[in-house]
Amino acid sequence: MRSLNRNRRAFLKAASVTLAGGLLASRASQAAAAFLASAETKILTGEPLDATEIHHLEFIREEEKLARDVYIVMAEKWGNPIFSLIIESEQRHMDAMLKLLNYFDIEDPVPDDGVGSFTNSYIGGLFTTLTERGIASEDEALAVGAFIEEYDILDIWKAVGETDVDHINEVYTNLYEGSYNHLRGYVYNWEKNTGKIYTPQLMDPEDYKDCIGFDTQAKQKQNG
Numbered sequence: 001m002r003s004l005n006r007n008r009r010a011f012l013k014a015a016s017v018t019l020a021g022g023l024l025a026s027r028a029s030q031a032a033a034a035f036l037a038s039a040e041t042k043i044l045t046g047e048p049l050d051a052t053e054i055h056h057l058e059f060i061r062e063e064e065k066l067a068r069d070v071y072i073v074m075a076e077k078w079g080n081p082i083f084s085l086i087i088e089s090e091q092r093h094m095d096a097m098l099k100l101l102n103y104f105d106i107e108d109p110v111p112d113d114g115v116g117s118f119t120n121s122y123i124g125g126l127f128t129t130l131t132e133r134g135i136a137s138e139d140e141a142l143a144v145g146a147f148i149e150e151y152d153i154l155d156i157w158k159a160v161g162e163t164d165v166d167h168i169n170e171v172y173t174n175l176y177e178g179s180y181n182h183l184r185g186y187v188y189n190w191e192k193n194t195g196k197i198y199t200p201q202l203m204d205p206e207d208y209k210d211c212i213g214f215d216t217q218a219k220q221k222q223n224g
């Protein structure tokens with residue numbers, strides 16, 4: 001049974017201060033309230049995260065590292081500033097997932113933060129494949145960026161559908177909304193370089209259109 005551990009107390013304290021100070025927008029305040037109402041209930045009643053929820057937390061932590069590490073290689077190879085900009089965002093996404101893992105007392109699957117080091121062999125294989133593809137040309141590197149963002153969005157959508165813990169879903173929402181911005185950035189640069197229209201590599205065309213058209217400007221600071 002889960003106890004009132006240090007991380008949870010720290011979150012509750014932070015949420016209380018934030019709510020009292022009125023520093024967050026109403027949606028964030030509602031999210032904090034939802035966390036207290038549902039996720040806390042789940043924990044206090046001793047209901048653990050199930051294996052699927054844990055798998056997603058671990059996988060997405062490494063998935064964000066995959067994005068960061070591939071973009072580090074692409075930034076060094078091509079010098080296109082879009083990679084450097086998005087690396088910073090992916091690091092924040094990695095950090096957000098680590099906080100969730102720590103909160104739920106789940107071991108971090110990233111013991112080695114070095115570029116290209118992965119616990120999950122499937123993600124390690126993707127790193128090799130995608131970096132090889134991306135060093136072939138700058139256009140391919142931008143297409144690899146778009147591929148990774150499509151992949152992340154689809155995977156996080158799946159994870160959202162497989163947890164009822166609002167606190168986790170709030171983090172996932174920030175991640176996929178950030179990925180909408182990244183996808184749009186890579187597509188814009190790829191289309192500018194090639195003069196072609198990008199077609200999604202993984203996503204359903206209608207879902208892709210929704211992502212590209214998603215208005216995230218008001219949330220860019222929030223999502224990083």
Ligand SMILES: [Fe+2]
Nearest residue numbers: 067149179182
């Ligand atoms: Fe991303």
